[in-house]
Amino acid sequence: MGRKSRKDSETPCKETFEPLPVESKTPATAVLLLNSPEEDILVKACEAILTFAEKGDENKASLLALGALEPLCRLIVHNNKLIRRNAFMALGIMATNGDVKSALKKRNAIRSIVEKLSPDEDTVVHEFATLCLASLSVDFVCKVQIFDNDGLPPLIQLLSSPDPDVKKNSLETIFNLVQDYQSRQAVQELGGIPPLLELLKSDFPVIQNLSLKTLQSVTTEKIARTTFREEQGFEKLMDILNNMDFSDLHADALEVLANCLSDSDTVRLIHQSGGLMRLIEFVLTPNVPHIQCTTVKCLARMAMNTESCTVLHEQEVEKVLVELLTVADVSVKTSVCQAVAAMGVYPPSKGSFSELGAVPAVIKLLSGDSLALREVATQALSVLTHGNEPCALAVYESEGHEILIQQLCESCPRTVASSAATLCNMVGQEIIRSSILSLGIIEALVEPLKSTHTQVLVSATLCVAMLACEKEAREKFRTAGGLQPLVTLLHSNDKEVLHNACFAVNVCASHSPSAVDMCQYGALEILQEISQSVNRRNNFSELAMTSLLNSNLSAKYSMTGHLSPTDIITSIFYDPGKARLGKRILTLEELIQQPLNQHRAIILVSATTIETRGAAEERRGSRSEADTSNKKDRKTPRKKKEEDKQRDESQSESQIVRPQNMNEDVSLQMFIKEARESILLIDNEQEQCATLARLVSEAMGGAVPVEKLYEFSWTLHLSQLKFQLKSNVVPIGLIRKGIYCHRALLFKCLADCIALPCSLVRGEYNRAWNEVLLFSHDNSRSPSQPRRFIVDLMHQPGNLLAVNTPAALQYQSI
Template identity: 70%
Template sequence: MSHTTRGHNMGKKAKKEGETPCKETFEPLPVEGKTPETVVLLLSSPEEDILAKACEAIHTFAEKGDENKVSLLGLGALEPLCKLISNNNRLVRRNAFMALGIMATNGEVKSALKKKDVIPSIIDKLSPEEDTVVHEFATLCLASLSVDFVCKVQIFDNKGLPPLIQLLSSLDPDVKNNSLEIIFNLVQDQKSRLAVHELGGIPPLLELLKSDFPAIQRLALKTLQNITTDADTCNTFREEQGFEKLMDTLSNTDFSDLHAETLQVVANCLSDSESLHLIHKDGGLTKLMEFVLTPKTFDIQSNAVKCIVRVAHNYENRKMLHEQNVEKVLIELLSVADISVQTATCQAVSVMSFHFASKDSFRDLGGIPAVVQLLNNESVVLKEAATQALSNLTHSNHLNASAVHEAGGHEVLVQQLYGSCLSTVANSAATLGNMAAQEDIRCSILSHGAIKAVVEPLKSTNTQLLVNTTRCLAVLACDTEAREELQGAGGLHPLVNLLRSYHKEVLHNACWAISVCANDLPAAVEMCKYGALEMLKEINQSVNRRSRFSELAMISLLNSNLSVKYSLMGHLASTDVIYDGFYDAGKALAGQRILTLEEMCKQPVNKHRPIIVVNTAAEETVETEERQSNASETDTSSKAERRTPRKKKEEDKRKDEPLPESPTEKPWSMTEDVSLQLLIKEAKESIIPLTDEREQWAALARLVSEAMGGEVEMEKLHEFPWVLHLSELKFQLQSNVVPIGLISKGIYCHRAFLFKCLADCIGLSCTLVRGEYNRAWNEVLLFNRNPSRKERPAQPCRYIVDLMHQPGNLLTPKTPAAVQYQNI
């Protein structure tokens, strides 16, 4: 249009109503775009023909390389293309998809495309009515996007799976391949795996195994490998003759390049009994053994062994495999220079070890050293499998445990306890626990630092690791040296913390380990300090958590810490021999932890009742008493004196410790009790020579009574100044802890305490029972002689010893005199 004409038109008057408009047409103008900028601008044209040609030109340009794709992205081509894939014109839509699909294969373009809400539009064009070319490039676009988790969710949520499964039956191989790739990416997630099964995806996937294109066959197998991890899917797979089709593939030498992937699917399918039946029926097991015995590739070998692993989960199959000498084959495979083969073989050894005869075969054929050797490999997966194999091989098999020890496996396994793979640590602990049942092996394991190594695993939250580690510890801590090492390494605290576990096996094993560690007084005291008794008491009151293990742990702790036992239970049996450091802190209050003697000694003087303590050995007399103990011929005197070296050791240890920095904190020490030493000496000299038991008890009772203020009449008991006397002792000592020998005015509880102490020191047996309101008494057993027949009865008689009112008198329980002695 000329400038003159434009001017003329601008000056025209408005046409009158009813006039017919002028019918002028625009002659077509051929457009030739020589730069990508121009073509991108044409994507905004309102004319469909121009749009189609522009999209075609962009597709051609983008096909030439990634630089062109990125250039188009920079020019803003992505936005209009995302709109044009929904254009009403079929040709525009097809060409737009071709351009977008090619561009989406570039990483930068894909990242930009993820930010656009284009996935619903793409899925909408997967319908059967669309052109095959649209299907090809739409699926190409989705294949690029589906590697991203967010995009996978969008594809699934926008119901992309149904049309994609339909497209698996497309006549176009590119459409099949792209659709299959998208499905493969989606089935990495559980919900998509289940959906493919529910939407009927198994038959078309199996049909693709017949494809002329190896890439499609391999991708179909990989997809099947993912979805057959579900039991229901395996059932459908079997119903669709999937298993038979896999075996056909394995039997076809032309498909040897697919055998590795096929065997992986077979391994999944062998998880149920029906498939196991099929493999027997069609000679599949023989075929699997051929793949194992005839090396082709490492992938094929390892996957064939994985199938053997699945087959061996069945008892009858293990028996059959053993009869076919599978152990010999597996041992040979352990030396194959491929980690995947070695790992799968170790897994097979683990499963076959559930067959007792196979355990012996592996040992007899020299397989155990071969597995031990694999522990030195740097592969985390292989070490996990090797330790699992050793755990199963040594379970309930002492000969195999010895074989592992002879191969040096114990040393490597101890080091594995420091590893980062929890399964490997758990397997190593289980194996060491199996081996440590033999004393010589246990000593060897301990010599390599096993106790220190188990401390860190005790702090784990992994259930299986805790089950195996606590069991291992319970077996290892069978001697005092090991328990001392555990205490020194800080292992008692995490062990006690496991009493909070609600996992049955963890709790049982923790209780077992605690009962073993409680055999040493220092360990028992420390565990009580961490609240072990309170937690065990709570456990034993629970219907669901109580067990014989928790009861045993409670008993062991109490028996090893008689002070706590007496405080909690109010009763010491005649077999409970008290020792230096034993103290009576009174009856334990509900919910309150019983303090250790050290903690009590450090407390400032208070108004509460004193803590009465036993200290039979002075530092300068220990060596003399020890010599006397060694020279003594009687069990009675040595029983008490054997404890003095431990006391000396503890005091020497305390002397080496630095004094507390705080000026207000009292140093930990026990006051020497010379009076008690003299009483013990007198008891040994005057009572042991007596030949009559009654005379011995009576003489000991009189000795105790005289030491603590003599006979006190019942009516004048309130006048006896024992309270003032104890207060004065506390003031003099500047301590709440009072040695029993310093008490010269004592009543029931003090005299019964001293009586038990002296009786234990000279080898006599009596109980110590706490009553109410400072009452306590001792019970002894005596055989009453019949004057006429002079024969002892079958059962001894029990008596309560009077130490207060008629010292030496033996009271028959439940008589008025005995009841009066025991109660106010």
């Protein structure tokens, strides 16, 4: 027998299942029922979950762990309104839990929630949908998602909902959103300000409070403030401020008003309506610090406008503020100092503050424990002392300058900046400047120069520039290590910092050791770059460059190739050769330390024993009437040859100096002595130049005909000196075979010693020459007409070549 085959399919049962009552005592069962296909079951399951979630955070977390979130997010878009409503209620209650919010953010449920804010949706759905958004909008990412999914327009529409809970939740969401600029702008563009103002009339304090807080954020934008004023927002605020039943709203209303008072139109409006007097009443309200703080903030905002300052001054607001400086509450005193700083910019108010004793009262606040109070108090002092000598003197008499110097070491950049600015405002008075310098301000300013805070650098550099006019201060600043950070600031891209740094460098450069140090730190190279920049160049950068070069003649000659008659060599001078673009000029110490090389010798003029120009002129002025008899005693050629022989012997025996004795150039001292004795007695300047030229020529090998110049073995002589010295630096007094550059430098040095004005000019290929300005005695010219001459030191020593003549041009070039 064959087996019976089973039917492939059976006909399904057409009878329905009898209703089955379900009772469950576990949330897991309710969560399971959220996946049921039966709508009645879904309704009851959502209700059960809502009831369970309302009992506390633990239950909400438990439902999240059981997986209730996924089906609920699906059910909020169900076609059945009742299911949709119950699902939203359950989801809204659960969303108040932090873990649930995090899970919702990951599920990207915001789009679905926003879609259900449409006007045709059930009010209960609106209530719990906005509750979800209010909870989620605390998170930055969720705020962006709400904005990107066009959540603001329906939320603004729901501000007019008849349901107070919908209003409250919508307001809370908008408040969270407007903390960001794009949402603030959107609220204004979408017409959100009128409904916000309308909610100020609500019977619910929480809605009024949220409306004010939202307006606080929105009115930080100028366009929104204009709309606020046009929609009679100011009048609505004054209604609240004039109603003592709304005292709990006064602080928030004043915050909104403070924003609006930065516009002169609103200030004019408040003054005309008598609102200013109401504000002053709030300021004087005792024992309400937070109201006083906010009201003073309003006054500070008003003071940002000159027209408003006039109004405040006419109402004698300065007197009210000075009285508040003595209250006990720190927050009130902090706000008052901010208002004093704002009003102190207005000269009449500054005068009033001075007369009312505001300065001593503010200085007392510098000793407090509050960092914020010290910051704003110092700022107030910097404003009051700016351009006002009585206020600066009041700070000094109250010993405030001592505290300000101590505050230069504060950690708060704004406190440091304001302290330096105040001290800078005070140093114009001699007695104050002396006292400030004695308290170690120079040393205290070094650390602020290393700051990265722009305003600190602006104030510190200006303070250094103002104080460094004192010679002692410049030396202290150099010793304290302030020059290197100052030079570093020349790299700043901030125009004000760069301007002040150049100013300070210019002042410090008048101190020769400081100028040398700054050159060592690369100041000249940086200033060169600045001078070539259209955007960074300024007046002080050029002055700083000039001052540095004038105080460091070695660098000046290296960079510019020119020393004028006013550039007097009175100290150590060396010629390192023509400077290379972008390369730092090495100091003499650095050059001495270099190993012997094949490069040109560094010529050293050790002028530590050279008489100053003033002394030389005095010596010249004190010549006796017995010049004629003295002229008879001038050295004869024989005597001169004997002295030259003596000098050569001295050099051969003891004048081959070592690097550590570079300053002892005995030969140079003998040249100087000889120049004084033989030339100062000559009356005629032309003859003086000629005589000095012959002296220099004889000292450096004598006259050399042009055609035999190539036979003049000066390079071998310099190489031998370098080898004997074991140094690349050669004192000029040791050179017995020198050409143009060596002779011109020696001529300049000797001329400076005897007060004979001349310049030194560098040419190409070891050429250098001296220019002198002499009165011509040609018959063709007036005796009073001065002419420029180049002094021949090589070929016909003593010959004066008129500038730009063929002979002069031939002497200057190969």
